[in-house]
Amino acid sequence: MISNYPVDQALTPRPGPESGTPHQTPRWRTLIFRGLTRACPACGRRKLFGKSLTIVEDCPRCGLHFERIEGHWIGAIGMNTIFSFFMIMVTLIVGLVSTFPDFPVTELVIFSTGVAILHPILFQPTAQTLWSAVDMLMRKLEPHEVDWRLVTRKPMKRNQTKKHALSD
Numbered sequence: 345m346i347s348n349y350p351v352d353q354a355l356t357p358r359p360g361p362e363s364g365t366p367h368q369t370p371r372w373r374t375l376i377f378r379g380l381t382r383a384c385p386a387c388g389r390r391k392l393f394g395k396s397l398t399i400v401e402d403c404p405r406c407g408l409h410f411e412r413i414e415g416h417w418i419g420a421i422g423m424n425t426i427f428s429f430f431m432i433m434v435t436l437i438v439g440l441v442s443t444f445p446d447f448p449v450t451e452l453v454i455f456s457t458g459v460a461i462l463h464p465i466l467f468q469p470t471a472q473t474l475w476s477a478v479d480m481l482m483r484k485l486e487p488h489e490v491d492w493r494l495v496t497r498k499p500m501k502r503n504q505t506k507k508h509a510l511s512d
């Protein structure tokens with residue numbers, strides 16, 4: 345089934361730097377899953393954010409420099425904007441439909457304003473890892489970008505994640 349994905353068909357395994365590890369960017373499902381769960385798209389490492397919800401410059405495990413090109417984060421801002429507008433729209437539609445025909449205008453305005461303020465802040469970390477994953481779908485990892493021995497193509501299972509967390 346894996347060979348059905350065009351992303352994988354475009355990949356031609358190349359020899360690794362020293363270890364003989366092939367240079368294979370993770371599959372699209374793995375990339376998107378990691379992006380949505382705030383993990384490094386390349387290796388699956390978590391805990392990439394400080395208290396200020398700012399992403400680290402480089403992945404502590406595989407060494408990926410997240411800002412791959414200048415202006416990289418514009419995509420994350422765009423993605424966050426689109427998701428935030430979508431959430432405001434959902435909030436308003438649910439609010440209007442559930443209270444029809446007596447709309448509590450003040451409450452709806454306050455609630456949707458809260459969503460408009462909080463959503464972009466809280467979603468920003470996910471937008472950053474998700475955008476990095478999307479970027480990696482469009483521009484494969486270059487051989488020099490990561491330590492290929494730590495780049496895994498499949499998401500780690502729960503017990504594997506715990507082992508990796510302990511070994512970090």
Ligand SMILES: [Zn+2]
Pocket residue numbers: 384385386387388389403404405406407408
């Ligand atoms: Zn990584």
